[in-house]
Amino acid sequence: xxxxxxxxxxxxxxxxxxxxxxxxxxxxxxxxxxxxxxxxxxxxxxxxxxxxxxxxxxxxxxxxxxxxxxxxxxxxxxxxxxxxxxxxxxxxxxxxxxxxxxxxxxxxxxxxxxxxxxxxxxxxxxxxxxxxxxxxxxxxxxxxxxxxxxxxxxxxxxxxxxxxxxxxxxxxxxxxxxxxxxxxxxxxxxxxxxxxxxxxxxxxxxxxxxxxxxxxxxxxxxxxxxxxxxxxxxxxxxxxxxxxxxxxxxxxxxxxxxxxxxxxxxxxxxxxxxxxxxxxxxxxxxxxxxxxxxxxxxxxxxxxxxxxxxxxxxxxxxxxxxxxxxxxxxxxxxxxxxxxxxxxxxxxxxxxxxxxxxxxxxxxxxxxxxxxxxxxxxxxxxxxxxxxxxxxxxxxxxxxxxxxxxxxxxxxxxxxxxxxxxxxxxxxxxxxxxxxxxxxxxxxxxxxxxxxxxxxxxxxxxxxxxxxxxxxxxxxxxxxxxxxxxxxxxxxxxxxxxxxxxxxxxxxxxxxxxxxxxxxxxxxxxxxxxxxxxxxxx
Numbered sequence: 001x002x003x004x005x006x007x008x009x010x011x012x013x014x015x016x017x018x019x020x021x022x023x024x025x026x027x028x029x030x031x032x033x034x035x036x037x038x039x040x041x042x043x044x045x046x047x048x049x050x051x052x053x054x055x056x057x058x059x060x061x062x063x064x065x066x067x068x069x070x071x072x073x074x075x076x077x078x079x080x081x082x083x084x085x086x087x088x089x090x091x092x093x094x095x096x097x098x099x100x101x102x103x104x105x106x107x108x109x110x111x112x113x114x115x116x117x118x119x120x121x122x123x124x125x126x127x128x129x130x131x132x133x134x135x136x137x138x139x140x141x142x143x144x145x146x147x148x149x150x151x152x153x154x155x156x157x158x159x160x161x162x163x164x165x166x167x168x169x170x171x172x173x174x175x176x177x178x179x180x181x182x183x184x185x186x187x188x189x190x191x192x193x194x195x196x197x198x199x200x201x202x203x204x205x206x207x208x209x210x211x212x213x214x215x216x217x218x219x220x221x222x223x224x225x226x227x228x229x230x231x232x233x234x235x236x237x238x239x240x241x242x243x244x245x246x247x248x249x250x251x252x253x254x255x256x257x258x259x260x261x262x263x264x265x266x267x268x269x270x271x272x273x274x275x276x277x278x279x280x281x282x283x284x285x286x287x288x289x290x291x292x293x294x295x296x297x298x299x300x301x302x303x304x305x306x307x308x309x310x311x312x313x314x315x316x317x318x319x320x321x322x323x324x325x326x327x328x329x330x331x332x333x334x335x336x337x338x339x340x341x342x343x344x345x346x347x348x349x350x351x352x353x354x355x356x357x358x359x360x361x362x363x364x365x366x367x368x369x370x371x372x373x374x375x376x377x378x379x380x381x382x383x384x385x386x387x388x389x390x391x392x393x394x395x396x397x398x399x400x401x402x403x404x405x406x407x408x409x410x411x412x413x414x415x416x417x418x419x420x421x422x423x424x425x426x427x428x429x430x431x432x433x434x435x436x437x438x439x440x441x442x443x444x445x446x447x448x449x450x451x452x453x454x455x456x457x458x459x460x461x462x463x464x465x466x467x468x469x470x471x472x473x474x475x476x477x478x479x480x481x482x483x484x485x486x487x488x489x490x491x492x493x494x495x496x497x498x499x500x501x502x503x504x505x506x507x508x509x510x511x512x513x514x515x516x517x518x519x520x521x522x523x524x525x526x527x528x529x530x531x532x533x534x535x536x537x538x
Contacts, residue, residue, distance in 0.1 A: 014036060014037060016037075016056055016057045016058050017031055017037050017058065018040050018054050018059070018061070019039065020041075020043070020050045020065060021043055022043040022063070023043075023301075023305075024295070024298050024299040024303075027039075027084070027303065027305055028041055030310070031306045031309065031310070036313075040054055047065045047067070047071060048074070055074065055075060055077070057075050058080070059078070059082065059309055060082070061302075061306075062082070062083055063084050063301075064090055065090065066091075067081055067090065067091040072096055080101065080103075080309060081096060081103045082305045083104070083105040083305075084298075084301040084302055084305040085110065086106065086108070091103055093322060093323040096323055097324075102321045102323065103322050104309075104312070104322065105322055106304040106305055106308065106320065107320070109300040109304050110291065110301065112167055112297070113293070114214075115170075116171060116294075121265040121267070121287075122238070122265070125238060126151055131146070151172075151175045152177070154177050154209040154210060155179075155208045156172055156180070156209065156210045156211075157181070157182070157205065158179065158180070158182075159201070159212070159213045160182070160214035161181045161183035161194075161196065162183075163400075165212075166196075169181070178197075179195050180196065180197055180199050180203070181197065181199070182199060182201050182204050183198070184382075185355070185382055186198070186402070187354055187355070187402030190400070198354075200352075205229045205230075206233070208233070209238065210238045210239075210240065211237065211239050212240040212241075212242070213239075213240065213241045213242070213247060214243050215244075215247060217244035217247050218384060221244075221246075222246045222247065223246065223248070224247055225247055225248045225249065225253075226252045227255070230253060231259075231260075233260055235261055236262070236263070237260070237262055237263070238263040238264075240265045240266075242266075242268060243268060245268045254281070254282050257282055263284050264282050265286075267287045317392075319392045319393045320393070327369065329368075330366075331442065333442045334366055334420065335372075335376045336376070337420055337440050337442055337447050338373045338374075338376040338377045339377065339380040340380060340440070341377065341420055341422040341439075341449075342379070342422055343381070343536070345422045345423070345437065347534045348424075348438065348468075348532075350428065350434065353428055354427045355424060355425070356404065356425045356426060357405070357425035358403060358404070358425075359423040360405075360406075360420065361408045361420070363414070363419040364410075364416065364417040364418040365418050370407045371391035371407075372390075374394050374405070374407070375387060375391060378397060381424070416439070416441075421438070421439040423435060423437035423438075424436050436453060437453055446461055453500070454500035454502055454503060454505075455507045458498055458507075458509070460496045464493075464511050464537075465512045465513070465515050465516065466538065467521065468532075468533065469507070469532075469533050470505055470530060471506055471508070471530045472529070473499050477508070477528050478497060480528055484523060485520070485524070490512050490514060491512065495509065495511070496509040515535070515537070516535050521534075
């Protein structure tokens with residue numbers, strides 16, 4: 001990639017960077033200091049007008065502006081779009097990819113700003129800062145009315161211990177709070193470093209005076225804070241949401257506020273725009289999504305946007321490209337395979353088990369793509385991980401959670417051609433280390449699972465609704481499972497059954513006509529005295 005170098009006596013090539021938004025000057029200063037960028041920044045004109053005037057723009061740095069297909073088409077020389085912030089839903093990333101335009105973001109630049117906002121909301125609510133200010137300005141003296149509470153000594157539950165959640169813990173350390181945390185990813189040792197005791201969600205919600213949410217919104221977390229968890233909260237406890245609006249069931253929150261007298265402090269909405277807000281009747285304090293709105297956060301995002309553009313151009317660093325292509329020579333099916341193996345192995349070792357290690361073996365023609373294949377593997381283990389990131393980002397993600405990763409040198413004597421093995425190590429409740437391993441390949445364009453732990457030659461195609469039962473091998477088990485499924489009106493459409501002679505255990509994998517309800521899974525598992533049982537959709 002051209003880095004702007006030139007021969008003596010020839011005109012220096014300048015890459016034009018268009019910034020159609022209000023952004024801290026550090027971005028412009030950093031880029032112009034390189035001597036290879038011409039920066040055009042104008043917050044007064046629309047992005048469409050600026051694109052029309054600067055069709056030779058090489059890079060575009062935006063905040064919340066909509067970068068549509070038409071904007072991209074208006075910039076024929078465009079190679080990079082950088083969102084100075086974490087979310088990039090305002091950018092047509094797929095269309096950009098089709099035009100060979102890299103899209104990058106700057107995740108984590110606003111983490112401290114959000115963490116401090118959480119503490120600010122807690123203090124403002126505990127001491128009635130907002131209504132007391134209005135009262136005093138009106139000439140009133142209502143000291144008894146605004147009797148407050150202290151945060152010191154309280155129990156704070158932090159749901160999600162990523163960058164923001166860990167910073168919330170650090171910022172609260174001076175208040176001498178008891179900190180509880182829930183995160184299915186982070187290792188106990190990392191949580192202990194920031195003073196957090198890991199626990200399950202029911203314990204966290206029932207034990208905390210404050211619950212603060214720091215998880216993404218996806219199909220697994222949408223509405224997760226609903227009737228069950230809200231009913232567990234202490235009388236008069238406080239719920240804080242500076243994450244995503246959809247993770248809370250608003251109707252359940254209304255009921256809980258009435259019954260429990262809960263406090264609700266909010267900074268996120270279904271849509272960031274003017275207009276009525278659905279939480280106005282339940283929020284005790286509501287802000288217009290100010291989490292990232294600090295001078296420092298904006299400066300961090302601006303600086304990182306500039307540094308990432310320079311890193312991409314001068315060193316080929318693609319860590320924060322969110323719409324990457326599959327590299328030449330790698331069949332996308334193997335990325336899907338790595339993702340599937342990660343998902344499956346996570347279920348086998350235990351969805352709630354605390355992971356300690358990941359080991360992979362990449363065989364045959366896939367070996368050169370080992371680093372690339374780690375990303376979909378990590379995204380399979382943790383569905384919230386962005387599959388479009390790169391190897392370095394994946395390694396940082398694992399390091400932050402105290403998880404070791406090793407890509408073992410494959411043994412060619414095993415004869416596994418174009419295969420992937422994923423093995424996970426996890427700590428169970430007893431403190432013992434549990435391991436699980438799966439291997440798979442692609443045959444005739446179909447994903448194929450060939451081994452699960454000691455059960456070899458499975459040749460199972462992961463698709464549809466599936467249930468997995470591991471049990472002590474003996475006659476009659478398969479018949480009992482089939483009978484229970486039939487009673488529940490569920491048809492078994494495919495089955496694989498293998499024995500591990502070393503342990504005298506058997507594994508039954510059944511594809512079913514429909515999703516098997518949890519109560520049916522529990523009934524079957526109990527009837528056959530299963531060692532383990534789980535359902536998984538592919």
